[in-house]
Amino acid sequence: MAYNWNWGVFFQDAMFGPGTYLDWMLSGLKWTVVVSLAAWLIAFSVGSVLGVLRTTSFRFLRGVAATYVEIFRNVPLLVQMFIWYFVVPELMPKDVGRWMKTGMPMPEHTSAILCLGFYTASRVAEQVRSGIESISRGQTYAAYAMGLTEVQVYRHVLLPMGYRIIIPPMTSEFLSIFKNSSVALTIGVLELTAQSRQITEFTFQGFEAFTLATVLYIMITMTVILLMRVVEGRFRVPGFIGTGGR
Amino acid sequence: MIEMKNVSKWYGKFQVLKDCSTRVEKGQVVVVCGPSGSGKSTLIKCVNGLEPFQKGEIVVNGVSVGDPGTDLPRLRSHIGMVFQNFELFPHMKVTDNINLAQVKVLGRSKEEASEKAHSLLERVGLKDQAEKYPGQLSGGQQQRVAIARALAMDPIAMLFDEPTSALDPEMINEVLDVMVELAQEGMTMMVVTHEMGFAKKVAHRVIFMDYGEIVEDATKDEFFGSPRSERAVQFLSKILHH
Numbered sequence: 455m456a457y458n459w460n461w462g463v464f465f466q467d468a469m470f471g472p473g474t475y476l477d478w479m480l481s482g483l484k485w486t487v488v489v490s491l492a493a494w495l496i497a498f499s500v501g502s503v504l505g506v507l508r509t510t511s512f513r514f515l516r517g518v519a520a521t522y523v524e525i526f527r528n529v530p531l532l533v534q535m536f537i538w539y540f541v542v543p544e545l546m547p548k549d550v551g552r553w554m555k556t557g558m559p560m561p562e563h564t565s566a567i568l569c570l571g572f573y574t575a576s577r578v579a580e581q582v583r584s585g586i587e588s589i590s591r592g593q594t595y596a597a598y599a600m601g602l603t604e605v606q607v608y609r610h611v612l613l614p615m616g617y618r619i620i621i622p623p624m625t626s627e628f629l630s631i632f633k634n635s636s637v638a639l640t641i642g643v644l645e646l647t648a649q650s651r652q653i654t655e656f657t658f659q660g661f662e663a664f665t666l667a668t669v670l671y672i673m674i675t676m677t678v679i680l681l682m683r684v685v686e687g688r689f690r691v692p693g694f695i696g697t698g699g700r
Numbered sequence: 701m702i703e704m705k706n707v708s709k710w711y712g713k714f715q716v717l718k719d720c721s722t723r724v725e726k727g728q729v730v731v732v733c734g735p736s737g738s739g740k741s742t743l744i745k746c747v748n749g750l751e752p753f754q755k756g757e758i759v760v761n762g763v764s765v766g767d768p769g770t771d772l773p774r775l776r777s778h779i780g781m782v783f784q785n786f787e788l789f790p791h792m793k794v795t796d797n798i799n800l801a802q803v804k805v806l807g808r809s810k811e812e813a814s815e816k817a818h819s820l821l822e823r824v825g826l827k828d829q830a831e832k833y834p835g836q837l838s839g840g841q842q843q844r845v846a847i848a849r850a851l852a853m854d855p856i857a858m859l860f861d862e863p864t865s866a867l868d869p870e871m872i873n874e875v876l877d878v879m880v881e882l883a884q885e886g887m888t889m890m891v892v893t894h895e896m897g898f899a900k901k902v903a904h905r906v907i908f909m910d911y912g913e914i915v916e917d918a919t920k921d922e923f924f925g926s927p928r929s930e931r932a933v934q935f936l937s938k939i940l941h942h
Binding site (some may be wrong): 590593594595596597598599600601602603606610611614615618691692693694 | 710745748750772773774776777779780781783784787788789790791800801804805832833834835836837847849850853859861
């Protein structure tokens with residue numbers, strides 16, 4: 455294969471703007487991390503609320519949460535990205551829609567964060583629900599039997615164990631959000647993948663650009679995995695082996 | 701103290717409780733026995749409203765359990781319950797398990813609750829285990845902690861749902877000893893169990909259930925003596941002869 459490897463490309467002055475192509479990559483890295491973390495905040499909080507609602511004794515709330523989950527996990531992420539960026543402003547009241555298109559700071563990034571966050575929330579909700587449902591019925595009985603209210607049962611018994619149980623699958627969701635953030639390039643967010651593509655177009659050194667992007671993605675995900683391992687160790691319950699029944 | 705009148709309960713079309721009526725007076729120990737699937741666990745869970753029932757009435761200390769207006773958490777906080785599988789909360793230390801409802805339900809201070817926890821742990825012979833997690837204790841120890849946890853609420857009655865069925869044989873007595881002591885102190889108790897030794901020792905009355913019905917409701921002497929239903933005779937012969 456006739457390909458001229460040139461790792462020096464990253465130190466060349468970029469086609470436009472100050473700095474080198476390496477600066478482009480680092481800027482892409484920054485936006486990947488910022489968009490993903492902001493989206494994760496939404497996903498974790500909204501997903502937790504929905505997951506809890508799916509298990510409560512209120513049928514109406516269970517229905518609302520189930521409907522949310524089915525809508526958001528059944529529509530492709532790419533389609534959702536377009537909907538948030540192109541369609542949502544049109545559906546809003548006129549003034550809000552106009553503001554979203556012209557006044558809102560960084561509309562691409564905001565749309566991407568909302569999209570990724572609310573999409574991942576549907577997945578987090580299912581993890582939270584499965585965590586809660588894996589706790590044996592007897593634990594709930596015992597908690598109610600001592601006079602706790604439903605809110606207290608969740609706060610002190612179901613959620614502390616439920617979250618511990620779902621740390622491994624939640625790690626996967628946390629990783630997915632970083633990888634899925636690359637879809638944001640389709641609406642113009644210059645994150646890591648977008649920058650790699652841009653460098654490829656300007657320099658034809660695509661192998662270098664995407665190799666570096668790959669390395670940077672792996673560094674992010676490895677960091678997440680290590681972090682979650684620390685979390686898992688920190689919350690390990692001494693002597694606890696099984697989950698559901700005994 | 702506990703009064704049940706014609707309690708019936710269905711799971712879908714299947715009737716698990718059929719017209720059950722009985723009462724437990726203050727200071728009485730009533731043992732509920734019967735083959736598995738006879739509805740005894742369901743019956744005892746109806747007493748504190750953990751299981752809803754569709755017909756009849758249960759009145760505990762003057763409060764109707766089935767009444768939609770009843771403050772169930774408040775009622776339950778006065779009734780201790782001990783379960784077959786202990787159901788200690790695995791992520792909390794032994795003391796925190798005992799303190800949780802004292803603080804969150806009764807509004808006691810942390811110090812007050814801990815003091816109570818320690819005296820109760822001493823009483824059930826586990827004062828050295830206070831800082832351990834449930835998973836680090838044996839089954840018998842866990843069940844004794846569960847009893848201490850229920851007693852910490854100063855209950856007016858205690859419900860036991862097969863408290864020794866999940867225990868290894870050598871641990872059954874350490875739990876029964878605590879229960880016998882409790883009975884002798886005059887605690888009102890409703891106990892679902894197959895431990896007929898316990899029944900003979902401390903029970904005032906024995907209830908025998910089969911197919912969701914209370915087949916026999918007799919004093920201890922009557923139950924273990926001569927006149928009783930054929931089904932109870934069969935049941936007793938099966939569990940006493942080995």
